[in-house]
Amino acid sequence: xxxxxxxxxxxxxxxxLGARRPEWLxxxxxxxxxxxxxxxxxxxxxxxPYSLWVDKTMPIEDNNPTDGPLYxxxxxxxxxxxxxxxxxxxxxxxxxxxxxxADHPWARANPDRLLYPSxxxxxxxxDPVEVLEIKTIGGYPNQAWNGDDDEGxxxxxxxxxxxxxxxxxxxxxxxxxxxxxxxxxxxxxxRLKIVYYERDRELGAMLLAEARAFLRLVHTGTPxxxxxxxxxxxxxxxxxxxxxxxxxxxxxxxxARHLTDRAEAMREMIKARxxxxxxxxxxxxxxxxxxxxxxxxxxxxxxxxxxxxxxHTVAATTYRRFAVAPAxxxxxxxxxx
Numbered sequence: 042x043x044x045x046x047x048x049x050x051x052x053x054x055x056x057x058l059g060a061r062r063p064e065w066l067x068x069x070x071x072x073x074x075x076x077x078x079x080x081x082x083x084x085x086x087x088x089x090p091y092s093l094w095v096d097k098t099m100p101i102e103d104n105n106p107t108d109g110p111l112y113x114x115x116x117x118x119x120x121x122x123x124x125x126x127x128x129x130x131x132x133x134x135x136x137x138x139x140x141x142x143a144d145h146p147w148a149r150a151n152p153d154r155l156l157y158p159s160x161x162x163x164x165x166x167x168d169p170v171e172v173l174e175i176k177t178i179g180g181y182p183n184q185a186w187n188g189d190d191d192e193g194x195x196x197x198x199x200x201x202x203x204x205x206x207x208x209x210x211x212x213x214x215x216x217x218x219x220x221x222x223x224x225x226x227x228x229x230x231x232r233l234k235i236v237y238y239e240r241d242r243e244l245g246a247m248l249l250a251e252a253r254a255f256l257r258l259v260h261t262g263t264p265x266x267x268x269x270x271x272x273x274x275x276x277x278x279x280x281x282x283x284x285x286x287x288x289x290x291x292x293x294x295x296x297a298r299h300l301t302d303r304a305e306a307m308r309e310m311i312k313a314r315x316x317x318x319x320x321x322x323x324x325x326x327x328x329x330x331x332x333x334x335x336x337x338x339x340x341x342x343x344x345x346x347x348x349x350x351x352x353h354t355v356a357a358t359t360y361r362r363f364a365v366a367p368a369x370x371x372x373x374x375x376x377x378x
Contacts, residue, residue, distance in 0.1 A: 050213045072149035080093040092272035094276075096276075114177040133162075134173065150207065155212075175221075176221040206241055332345060
């Protein structure tokens with residue numbers, strides 16, 4: 042699929058390929074990029090609307106990893122692009138810089154690769170025809186990457202699809218590929234999954250509207266609601282330097298509601314832990330002095346094995362501990378004489 046030159050509204054190049062990282066971080070903070078859109082919708086496994094708002098309003102932190110999933114994902118991007126090129130010789134695969142939407146300059150995209158007709162070169166690229174998003178999936182991928190949909194294609198997680206659709210919206214391109222390298226280890230092997238998606242213009246318009254509303258919160262200094270994600274917890278720690286023993290007066294109605302919700306959640310957690318322990322103890326009783334439980338066909342169901350716990354020393358550190366003050370004790374009312 043291609044977009045004609047007359048129909049395409051070409052985006053503006055914000056930063057060229059090879060721009061310095063501080064420049065890239067600065068431009069990334071002032072706009073909404075493809076990695077931001079799932080967080081805005083509350084669908085990102087790594088960020089929340091609140092943590093993204095903190096990222097956009099606080100001084101830039103360059104958390105450039107030297108190990109871990111993000112590091113290896115960046116390092117393996119080029120080999121995956123080469124493997125995609127081998128499987129699609131009809132396309133030219135080229136890296137690119139950061140672009141801004143033709144009508145909404147705050148909408149940014151930095152696709153992993155842009156795709157061109159195979160006869161193009163870096164000196165004669167012209168307009169791209171599609172985008173390529175590259176993902177590295179390590180360990181044991183969730184079912185969305187592991188299973189198949191109704192048409193026999195690997196199901197891609199929703200946050201990755203949103204990222205891909207945002208890129209097509211900003212670049213004004215009709216479609217593109219997602220290439221996911223699954224690194225399964227020694228026993229499961231590695232494989233590359235490639236899926237093609239057409240641009241969903243209705244979805245793209247909705248994403249632009251949601252991003253615009255979020256950016257308004259950033260510009261007005263209005264934080265979105267907090268949630269229970271780890272990303273929001275980390276953002277709250279980053280947001281303030283604690284003032285020891287400082288007292289803050291809070292709204293009684295709002296605080297009471299949150300304290301009630303927390304107390305109810307604690308009761309539910311206790312009940313869930315008790316239910317889990319009761320089930321596990323029943324299973325242990327069935328196993329007796331055995332270590333491995335199997336069904337009548339010999340299939341392993343569960344184990345109860347002795348394990349050695351290694352000793353270790355934890356380095357001293359500081360952290361903010363949340364605690365709820367105990368309810369005041371009240372004296373029982375005296376009986377009437």
